[in-house]
Amino acid sequence: MFTWILRRMFQASFVLLAMTVIVFVGVHVIGNPVDILISPEADQAERAKIIAEMGLDQPLWRQYAYFLNGALHGDLGRSFVFNEPALKLIGGRMPATLELAVTAVLMSMCFGIPLGLYAGLKPNGFLGRVIMTGSILGFSLPSFWVGLMLIMVFAVQLGWLPSTGRGETAMLFGVRWSFLTWDGLRHMAMPALNLSLFNISLVLRLTRAGVRENLTMDYVKFARAKGLSPARVIFVHILKNIMIPVTTVLGLELGSTIAFAVVTESVFAWPGMGKLIIDSINVLDRPVIVAYLMMIVLMFITINLVVDILYTMLDPRVRLETKA
Amino acid sequence: MSATLEVRNLRTHFFTRAGVVKAVDDVSFSVERGQVLGLVGESGSGKSVTGFSIIGLIDPPGRLTGGSILYQGEDLAKLSERDMRHLRGNRIAMIFQDPMMTLNPVLRIDTQMTEAVHAHVKTTNADARARARDALGMVGIPSPEERLNAYPHQFSGGMRQRVAIAIALLHNPDLLIADEPTTALDVTIQAQILAEVQKLTTDHGTALIWITHDLSVIAGLADRIAVMYAGRVVETGEATDVLDHPVHPYTHGLIGSVPSRNKRGERLRQIPGMTPSLLSLPPGCAFRTRCTHATSVCEQEPPTSEPSPGHTARCFHPIEGNAP
Numbered sequence: 113m114f115t116w117i118l119r120r121m122f123q124a125s126f127v128l129l130a131m132t133v134i135v136f137v138g139v140h141v142i143g144n145p146v147d148i149l150i151s152p153e154a155d156q157a158e159r160a161k162i163i164a165e166m167g168l169d170q171p172l173w174r175q176y177a178y179f180l181n182g183a184l185h186g187d188l189g190r191s192f193v194f195n196e197p198a199l200k201l202i203g204g205r206m207p208a209t210l211e212l213a214v215t216a217v218l219m220s221m222c223f224g225i226p227l228g229l230y231a232g233l234k235p236n237g238f239l240g241r242v243i244m245t246g247s248i249l250g251f252s253l254p255s256f257w258v259g260l261m262l263i264m265v266f267a268v269q270l271g272w273l274p275s276t277g278r279g280e281t282a283m284l285f286g287v288r289w290s291f292l293t294w295d296g297l298r299h300m301a302m303p304a305l306n307l308s309l310f311n312i313s314l315v316l317r318l319t320r321a322g323v324r325e326n327l328t329m330d331y332v333k334f335a336r337a338k339g340l341s342p343a344r345v346i347f348v349h350i351l352k353n354i355m356i357p358v359t360t361v362l363g364l365e366l367g368s369t370i371a372f373a374v375v376t377e378s379v380f381a382w383p384g385m386g387k388l389i390i391d392s393i394n395v396l397d398r399p400v401i402v403a404y405l406m407m408i409v410l411m412f413i414t415i416n417l418v419v420d421i422l423y424t425m426l427d428p429r430v431r432l433e434t435k436a
Numbered sequence: 437m438s439a440t441l442e443v444r445n446l447r448t449h450f451f452t453r454a455g456v457v458k459a460v461d462d463v464s465f466s467v468e469r470g471q472v473l474g475l476v477g478e479s480g481s482g483k484s485v486t487g488f489s490i491i492g493l494i495d496p497p498g499r500l501t502g503g504s505i506l507y508q509g510e511d512l513a514k515l516s517e518r519d520m521r522h523l524r525g526n527r528i529a530m531i532f533q534d535p536m537m538t539l540n541p542v543l544r545i546d547t548q549m550t551e552a553v554h555a556h557v558k559t560t561n562a563d564a565r566a567r568a569r570d571a572l573g574m575v576g577i578p579s580p581e582e583r584l585n586a587y588p589h590q591f592s593g594g595m596r597q598r599v600a601i602a603i604a605l606l607h608n609p610d611l612l613i614a615d616e617p618t619t620a621l622d623v624t625i626q627a628q629i630l631a632e633v634q635k636l637t638t639d640h641g642t643a644l645i646w647i648t649h650d651l652s653v654i655a656g657l658a659d660r661i662a663v664m665y666a667g668r669v670v671e672t673g674e675a676t677d678v679l680d681h682p683v684h685p686y687t688h689g690l691i692g693s694v695p696s697r698n699k700r701g702e703r704l705r706q707i708p709g710m711t712p713s714l715l716s717l718p719p720g721c722a723f724r725t726r727c728t729h730a731t732s733v734c735e736q737e738p739p740t741s742e743p744s745p746g747h748t749a750r751c752f753h754p755i756e757g758n759a760p
Contacts, residue, residue, distance in 0.1 A: 330537035338552040339525030428587040
């Protein structure tokens, strides 16, 4: 297991390296940040000075070498725009996105699995059909529109929930979190629901399909033939089997939820990483883009690792082996 | 001696969109304490559905539409689901065809065994575990204490079927329904399992219904045989009577198609055609389209003849003489 993890980390470092090369070349191809960042009134001498400060006078391969050298020492460069270390910039925004995404994924489990179980056990009942139809909406309605509707109903009409910002925060491990205060939770409710809507539908449908499939399995019939109560059959025999695909999908979805929370963050003015990256791309703020993407890649790698380890707990047939 | 189980005019129909499938249509037989009934027929003849009807595991769109299933004088068809559950796995147990699918892949053997103990007996976990261990030892699983901690995938097919048998016999049931339990196993294991079940059931006076399509399996095992075709029992009687002096042309065909040493060099006889679709059974004898003896009279309901006491067949043209 330990060698297996080491091996995975080694592979991950190559993924990271490849990604940085792609971003460097990519940003270079899109345009020159100098044209955007330096005011048109600046004279030639000033231009040259700023360009030299940002290291943009060097050939690309040398810029990349500087970056790699810095990265090895934990420095991913300074933002061209804010003149702050890119990592610090992203780190400051990350907790907001992280807690939003994690809450959204937790919500999708809390709603998706029970609803899916119900719809799977009563596929022809009225409520079962309503749930399945509703999940189609969850899939297909554009997230920004749902966000606006939520604000319309719960913030404007009913006035129950605040529509923007993180609200009151509390410190934990030196970071500010919203989920620790009641006001923060109230602020998080709508954006988290908005973000989780797609995942709720996904988990719901996955669970339902799993239940339908499992119900026809011999081991479920055998469990019933043993005289077990329906509750035991559903919550032990069926649910444990369903958790395998649900964990896979949720693991992957956690990554994309974090990476693509941009829309929800914009609608609810949630001060997370999504807004930052959009702005950075607009002004070709390369250090921030690179740092952000490295974070995301790292996150995906970590999540996949955790999912693989979770697998071994859920499915006894899976054992992490060093050999391929 | 009164019968452990008496099935009278049982009808189990499946109400599908395409029409009503009469999987079991007017089936009657009885099994006495310590007796073995062989339920023989091709795939789709309704023998498994008969088994599931007895243990009360017919799922929609299937339904028992008529007849009675008398277990020690009590009609199981009229029992509530709750009362039925107390009998299931306790007084009436079942083992399935495919041992690879019978055990839940994500639960340990001890979980799957102790839950079956707890379902019917109020006892401690330690006692349930001890019972499970003893049951495993009884069916010939080496070092049962350690094997309790294993998962199903760590057992071979034959061993899994032994575990399933151990689970089915945990509460010394009065009736065991074995649904082709050796079909998926290789021949040497088949013989072992066969001997094992036979021994265990005679030891406890368990009545056994052995469902199979393989006459050679049943020949040395069954006391009585019921031959099913298209949802009906076409011939029933003492095993020796049915096997040595079959009356119904279908039974004749079945026996004729079993390979044996004295028929070496001859062409194996087969029954022409396939089992008819149960959706559109014509009136009269269902076998007439494949029967070499069929005449126009077979389009009417065949009468029941009794060539010798306790040996009955439903046919207009009973065959006299010995088995092919």
